Amino acid sequence: MAHRWTNTLTRADVTPEPLWLNRRQVIAGALGAGAMASIASPAMAETLEPNTWEHITSYNNFYEFGTDKEDPAANAHRLNTSGWEIEVDGLVDAPGRYSLTSLLEGLSEEERIYRFRCVEAWSMVVPWNGVELKDILDKVGVQSGAKYVAFETANRPDEMPGLRYPVLDWPYREGLRLDEALHPLTLMAMGIYGKPIPNQNGAPIRLVVPWKYGFKSIKSIVRITLTDQEPATSWNMANAREYGFYSNVNPTVSHPRWSQASERKIGGGLFNRRQPTLMFNGYEAEVADLYKGMDLTTYF
């Protein structure tokens, strides 16, 4: 069942393809949109402009393809995503090795325009296409004892040159609490701007959890495990002091290396201003209830 969550951003917030091809024209487009603002919905007052396809697909953290931002775009073509399979195991009614097509069969795909906030204090706005994770979990049948969902990224050294270096303990692992996984905001994305998601962005299927730092949104998923224990997650394993299991976007909890109070939205040029970071990345109304009574400085 889709459309549990209604986007405050609309199709009108997406820069049309001919416009994002040229930044100057995008600025002109924004002026045009401003002229229409009087007849548009109040949500448009947010003036969130999705990033260009070029920026979204050329500035990536995907360490399996190298640690520089431009490495994934340069190297990810080596990943073969055809015939993709996902192992679903643990506390599920129907475990097994699913082909991506069979896992997605019958599920309704929709567009979600989300803010995307990296722990490195930069951000983007991305128009994703995908299905709610809940729909996939409903399909495989979550058993009553399950409390967490664990994910794993593909681990193919021949296709992912970054795996030669022990930057992290491979394969990349992430996890969510079950209620977070079932939240209507939590998406499994297969597309961006209505096109198939490029490899550097996590083809053929990736997680998108918009109220958490970007590294939680694990890419190129090959395994989904339902478990009753909090799963080990890669960045937490590498440096538990800096990266917690929850990693919710929170401007009041500072990271040892980056102030999380502000962020810089990609695409503003050399004199781009920082903007204040929003609690839960602006999704406080939707997700704050999940963490009621939790001390978010302890469970960061």
Added chain:
Amino acid sequence: MLIQWINTGLRKIPTWVLYLILPIPGLMAIAAGLTDNLGPEPINELEEELGEFALKLLILGLAVSPLLHFTRINLVRFRRAIGVMAFAYVTAHFLVWFVIDLQGLNQIWTEIVKRPYVTVGFAGFVAMIPLAITSNDLSVRRLGRFWRILHRLTYLVAILAGLHFILLSKGFDVEALAHMVVILAFLALRVNKWRRGLQSGLQGLRKKFVG
């Protein structure tokens, strides 16, 4: 033979040429930033390019002595220009961070105190200031022996710069570690020399007063 030929060639190059050549990569990066050619996140990119080039110049400066010792290639004449340009790059790197990245005077002290990578990087920058100020013939003459001792700070600066790179990298960063290995190798070569110098100095003293 080859070495002699190289050294003869090097002697023909006036040192001021370095002050013209070495700024080029930095100026090109700044020009690229101003013309929207530094990628999606030009502020970080410019910071990184200036910082990395500064670190490479620092390492090149450290390489001058071992290069002379092991290969007889003589770059000693150029060492001041290399050092001064390294300082210029570090200053530019600092200014980009402070003026266009941080965007606020009220934040700078918090950042310096709270973030170890900034603390270490800033300490390296500060340690370079006396070196830059004394990079002239007058200071060399005035300070005499003390000038050589003062300029051993270069090793501390290089270590702080290498550590800054390691601390700001996420995860296990091979590139940052490789830079540090090179810096420590040069330091190890020096420490040996200093120890020998110290030992022979002590022996001299002993002969003078004991023997």
